Amino acid sequence: MSQQKVVSLDTIRVACRNCTLSSLCLPMGLAPEDVERLDEIVKRTRPLHRGDFLFREGDRFRSIYVVKTGSVKTFAPSAEGGEQVLGFHLPGEIIGLDAIDKDAHNCSAKVLETSAICEIPFARLEELTSSIPSLQHQMYRLLSKEIGQDTDMVLLLGKKNAEERLAAFLLGLSQRLQKRGLSPTDFYLSMSRHEIGNYLGLAVETVSRLFTRFQDDGLMRVDRKHIELLNLPALETLVGGAGPSRRQQQQ
Amino acid sequence: MSQQKVVSLDTIRVACRNCTLSSLCLPMGLAPEDVERLDEIVKRTRPLHRGDFLFREGDRFRSIYVVKTGSVKTFAPSAEGGEQVLGFHLPGEIIGLDAIDKDAHNCSAKVLETSAICEIPFARLEELTSSIPSLQHQMYRLLSKEIGQDTDMVLLLGKKNAEERLAAFLLGLSQRLQKRGLSPTDFYLSMSRHEIGNYLGLAVETVSRLFTRFQDDGLMRVDRKHIELLNLPALETLVGGAGPSRRQQQQ
DNA sequence: CGCGGAATTGATGTGCATCAACTCGGGTGG
DNA sequence: CCACCCGAGTTGATGCACATCAATTCCGCG
Numbered sequence: 001m002s003q004q005k006v007v008s009l010d011t012i013r014v015a016c017r018n019c020t021l022s023s024l025c026l027p028m029g030l031a032p033e034d035v036e037r038l039d040e041i042v043k044r045t046r047p048l049h050r051g052d053f054l055f056r057e058g059d060r061f062r063s064i065y066v067v068k069t070g071s072v073k074t075f076a077p078s079a080e081g082g083e084q085v086l087g088f089h090l091p092g093e094i095i096g097l098d099a100i101d102k103d104a105h106n107c108s109a110k111v112l113e114t115s116a117i118c119e120i121p122f123a124r125l126e127e128l129t130s131s132i133p134s135l136q137h138q139m140y141r142l143l144s145k146e147i148g149q150d151t152d153m154v155l156l157l158g159k160k161n162a163e164e165r166l167a168a169f170l171l172g173l174s175q176r177l178q179k180r181g182l183s184p185t186d187f188y189l190s191m192s193r194h195e196i197g198n199y200l201g202l203a204v205e206t207v208s209r210l211f212t213r214f215q216d217d218g219l220m221r222v223d224r225k226h227i228e229l230l231n232l233p234a235l236e237t238l239v240g241g242a243g244p245s246r247r248q249q250q251q
Numbered sequence: 252m253s254q255q256k257v258v259s260l261d262t263i264r265v266a267c268r269n270c271t272l273s274s275l276c277l278p279m280g281l282a283p284e285d286v287e288r289l290d291e292i293v294k295r296t297r298p299l300h301r302g303d304f305l306f307r308e309g310d311r312f313r314s315i316y317v318v319k320t321g322s323v324k325t326f327a328p329s330a331e332g333g334e335q336v337l338g339f340h341l342p343g344e345i346i347g348l349d350a351i352d353k354d355a356h357n358c359s360a361k362v363l364e365t366s367a368i369c370e371i372p373f374a375r376l377e378e379l380t381s382s383i384p385s386l387q388h389q390m391y392r393l394l395s396k397e398i399g400q401d402t403d404m405v406l407l408l409g410k411k412n413a414e415e416r417l418a419a420f421l422l423g424l425s426q427r428l429q430k431r432g433l434s435p436t437d438f439y440l441s442m443s444r445h446e447i448g449n450y451l452g453l454a455v456e457t458v459s460r461l462f463t464r465f466q467d468d469g470l471m472r473v474d475r476k477h478i479e480l481l482n483l484p485a486l487e488t489l490v491g492g493a494g495p496s497r498r499q500q501q502q
Numbered sequence: 503c504g505c506g507g508a509a510t511t512g513a514t515g516t517g518c519a520t521c522a523a524c525t526c527g528g529g530t531g532g
Numbered sequence: 533c534c535a536c537c538c539g540a541g542t543t544g545a546t547g548c549a550c551a552t553c554a555a556t557t558c559c560g561c562g
Contacts, residue, residue, distance in 0.1 A: 076402065078410045079491055086402055098402060100395035107402070126388065133381050140377070143394035144351035150401030151327065151337055151349060151358070157408035158452035159329045162550065193509065201409035203551050208510055224509085224559080240330055413518065444541065454519050459542055475527085475541085 034132050041128065043119040054095060054109035054117065061099035063119045067091050070115020071190040075198075076107040085199040087149075088112070088191055090173075091180050096122075097146050112190040157201050160239075165200045166210045167238040170220070174229055185229040285383050292379065294370040305346060305360035305368065312350035314370045318342050321366020322441045326449075327358040336450040338400075339363070339442055341424075342431050347373075348397050363441040408452050411490075416451045417461045418489040421471070425480055436480040 030038075043063075048054075054065050057076060065072075072089040086107055089095050099105040100122070111117075129136040156168055178184035189196070197207045211222045219235055221228040229235065294314075299305075305316050308327060316323075323340040337358055340346050350356040351373070362368075380387040407419055429435035440447070448458045462473045470486055472479040480486065 076406060078406060079415075082410065084406045084410050086405060098395055098398040101392045101399055106399060126384075126391070130381065130384050130387060133377075136381060136387065137377065140390070140394065141352045143391065143398070144349055147349040147394070147397050147401060148352055148357060150398060150405065153405050154337060154401065154408060155327060155329060155335045157405060158335055158449075159333065164330075198409075204509080205511085205552080206550060209550095212510075455541080456520080456543085457518060460518095463542075 041124040052111040064096040066118040068116040292375040315347040317369040319367040
């Protein structure tokens with residue numbers, strides 16, 4: 001969102017090492033020299049800006065990307081020239097794993113705000129995982145986790161109403177930010193209402209109305225792109241419990 | 252659906268070898284001795300029957316499963332005791348990859364009809380992939396493919412109307428059956444209307460009405476669980492083109 | 503300062519869920 | 533072998549959540 005000072009190369013390096021560590025290696029103990037080997041294949045790219053593409057649908061698959069700071073959205077063309085937003089990617093999160101299969105990207109990735117992104121050439125990563133079993137296991141876990149997240153999304157789109165979807169979206173952001181040591185209750189949305197609606201399978205107007213309603217109900221404070229969550233437990237109730245005074249789910 | 256004769260062990264072995272081959276190794280050339288090593292860790296299970304579980308949500312993750320014959324559905328609990336059907340798995344398809352991350356299954360897998368299933372202990376598979384780079388690459392591709400499929404599902408649930416969803420469902424089945432050398436236009440549905448609706452985010456009644464409509468329009472013939480697709484191109488138009496005389500997609 | 507896209511808010515329409523009634527087929531027990 | 537039963541599927545009537553249309557305001561930016 002802001003950049004108080006020119007970020008030194010060292011800062012990037014350290015931060016990037018951090019993001020590599022936490023995303024790829026945190027849960028498994030990886031020998032320090034292996035971390036070093038992993039670190040060596042990571043390319044640091046200069047800061048990217050709003051609107052820049054990491055890759056476009058159809059591009060040959062070469063690398064996966066890790067968000068260091070900022071945010072990225074991925075989206076695929078839908079029928080009739082429209083697009084489906086597939087995800088918003090925050091610091092520490094990985095982009096591009098879906099391209100391994102066809103060796104080509106089947107979605108596009110666009111930077112939402114000034115962001116620092118690490119690029120990891122997949123061929124080299126694959127060599128590395130061959131010789132480091134625990135890193136291989138990490139890769140399997142990462143891929144598997146992605147499947148799990150998509151499953152959550154299917155559940156959201158298949159079974160939840162508008163209210164539940166937006167509550168789930170906000171809580172999801174909150175938790176992911178918290179994981180990175182950022183405030184889980186006070187943050188800025190880097191994406192537009194339109195993109196949120198597209199992502200959640202809702203119309204812009206519905207998103208807008210729900211923000212207003214949530215605010216009126218004291219669940220949150222909304223000022224343009226600035227969000228303050230005032231009542232996380234209540235939001236959790238909305239998501240999990242299928243909404244108190246709402247229709248119950250089919251089946 | 253039927254079982255003309257008791258299947259001999261050899262038949263199972265050969266068929267299972269086939270399914271392992273085609274799912275895990277077909278696209279990459281794998282040395283014959285490596286295929287042998289892979290084949291050795293595959294467990295053959297006796298035929299399973301309608302209602303049997305491969306695993307339940309929460310079970311410790313030990314193996315992935317490959318459908319040899321028959322079909323399996325996977326589903327996760329939704330809010331309020333309901334369930335979300337996550338997928339139907341046909342011969343040659345793999346189940347359980349989503350459990351690697353948490354080392355526990357986060358969905359259940361239930362057999363829809365008498366089926367033969369291969370079990371592959373994941374720990375042993377992982378050992379194998381460490382020493383066979385091309386097999387490791389195959390695993391990455393399989394996991395990545397699964398992500399791509401989930402993405403398709405998100406697009407379907409987020410952007411398609413009832414008609415498009417059912418058309419996409421039928422075409423999907425058709426193509427997957429064809430891949431296994433079965434008829435792409437004449438097949439039996441092993442799942443109930445209820446399960447189809449649940450999977451597609453639709454009510455049973457809507458599914459039923461659409462079957463009737465499609466039949467009236469000459470797109471297909473429906474008799475109970477027996478399906479004949481009479482006009483694949485027309486179905487494809489329904490899916491891709493967002494329906495000729497229908498509302499256009501948002502954005 | 504003024505333009506234009508983003509967001510909000512209100513009014514209206516509709517696709518599909520829901521409710522309800524009925525039919526069908528398959529399995530069971532007498 | 534048939535009568536019964538029960539769950540699955542179909543069909544029709546109604547309602548509602550959310551999309552769509554329309555008008556206005558708001559803010560960012562040149």
